[in-house]
Amino acid sequence: MHPTLLTAASAAPLTKTTATTIAERLFATRRHSIALAAPLTSEDMVVQAMEDASPTKWHLAHVTWFFENFVLKPHLDGYQTFDENFNYCFNSYYEALGPRHPRPRRGLLTRPSAERIFAYRAHVDEALEMLLASEQGQSEDLARLIEIGINHEQQHQELLLTDILALFAASPLKPAYQASPSNVDVSQPEPLRWIEYEGGIHRIGHASNDYCWDNERPQHDALVHPFKLADRLVTNAEWLEFIADGGYATASLWLADGWTTVNREDWQAPLYWEKSDAGWFQMSLHGLLPVVPAEPVAHVSYFEADAFARWAGKRLPTEFEWEMAALEASARHDQPANHFRPQRAKDANLQTPRQLFGDVWQWTSSAYLPYPGYRPPAGAIGEYNGKFMISQQVLRGASCVTPAGHSRPTYRNFFYPHQRWQFVGLRLASEAR
Structure with missing residues (x-):
């Protein structure tokens, strides 16, 4: 705060x-x-x-x-x-x-x-x-x-x-919290497109008098080099390609701590994915359902997101790049209420990225650190954010279970690199050439 x-x-x-x-x-x-x-x-x-x-x-x-x-x-x-x-x-x-x-x-x-x-x-x-x-x-x-x-x-x-x-x-009954949606589009995702951004000095952090958390301030200047950002999130179909190509078994794709975690935990797919003779299934708030190709991949750790980006020949965006793109797009959380499942990308527009809010939180390559000049508030309530600024990564956006109105371009979520039980996914970035 x-x-x-x-x-x-x-x-x-x-x-x-x-x-x-x-x-x-x-x-x-x-x-x-x-x-x-x-x-x-x-x-x-x-x-x-x-x-x-x-x-x-x-x-x-x-x-x-x-x-x-x-x-x-x-x-x-x-x-x-x-x-x-x-x-x-x-x-x-x-x-x-x-x-x-x-x-x-x-x-x-x-x-x-x-x-x-x-x-x-x-x-x-x-x-x-x-x-x-x-x-x-x-x-x-x-x-x-x-x-x-x-x-x-x-x-x-x-x-x-x-x-x-x-x-x-964790239940063998795989109960549903909410009835399964009908008429799910199971077609393949459309091709990924890239949006280019010029570099320069950009103001980062919350500027208005509207509510924000203390970790979104103070506003400061950041140098952002020219970059490209994917117009949509990484999909389940693309993740299946990563799995089929031995992504979880190729040490060169992984950070050292990630590779240790993959082997210790025997990760072979995102959390809540299960494979049977009928194919891949995913546990959701609607129960156990087939993996839908064009929906954003969810429940992946930072280690997995980073490995996927390296496999794809790309990288994760910095939190400053993500915020810059979101501010330019004037994007807001517009996911329908009570739709507790990430949705496929819609309404392609080569000028602005889609799915910034309302599907999955998006890993960035930025460590969760204080902005220049940050001071935690005094008293017990000052323990809310500041003392956690160590060993975690920043996520941006909002997920399909984030309450409407509880998101903004400057919002800084944060988790440890191994955590994946939240609705967390990724968007690719690369250098502009």
Whole structure:
């Protein structure tokens, strides 16, 4: 979070319109989290598929804990904590707020029950309504904190869905979270095209007063050399060619850590892919389905993305190249709501890249590092981004399970190079010659 989002010095009254908009967005976001959990059973909500994932019940409680600790306790006089034990159970990584239940063991929290978590959410929502209706709830400072909470909950809505997929993929029943789409286009993808960009000094980072995370600032100049960017994402059909050509068995294509990981984990295809006599299948939120050739490849690690790019004779774009292209295209997340599957590229236009948002997050070759002049915000909330700026890679864009409106050209997502349970894919780049 940018420091200005947390400064208490400015307490100018909000206009009625602004206050209403914040309240409406807040409770719409809170309701959407419950709607995402609605297809699940109580048993689904308690299980943790792996250490990187968290149970649905934990996500629903953690985002509520966030509002309780960062909004209600400091700002609502007389607020009654729902359960003091929840601070230990549902703190994620905020060292300043005390000890917490180990992340790899969140699936052991059979208590509190899902019913009690829903009661917790109702208790906090009622208090948030009281706060926003009060005089102390009409400040810019509080509005900024609630905006952080909204965006934080949206991030966990995406995590909730990807963690459900990890859970359902581990089940021998291969259940579907959502009914399978009909009339899927199984034709081959169209040829990949290239868009050229001139180099120069470009302004990178968030510039407007609209909301952003602290890691998107400060804005600064970056030298970008002339480059070419693929007009669409890499597809399943192209990935199948990589597999058939021995991509997973050719050491020269891989970074050293990647090659070690491939052999240790016995990777032979993207995560959630399975091969049978009938061909390749992929586990999705719609259940186990045949791999669709023209859809973007998903659930690949940075190591795999880098190896594929080398096999193709190309490279991954830098995050500055990606941002420059996205800003020029004025692209936004326009994926239809509740379409939880990457879609094939449509509407070819040689002037602007497609699929920048709404299909898969896209690996870049850029390490996740602070921008020049970056300083993390003071206090516990400053732990959100800054302390993770080590050993991770930047991803850009947004996926098919990213909430609408939760994306922008300057957004910097980040994961470790081996992680692939998120909807992550790639777009190729090359030098301009």
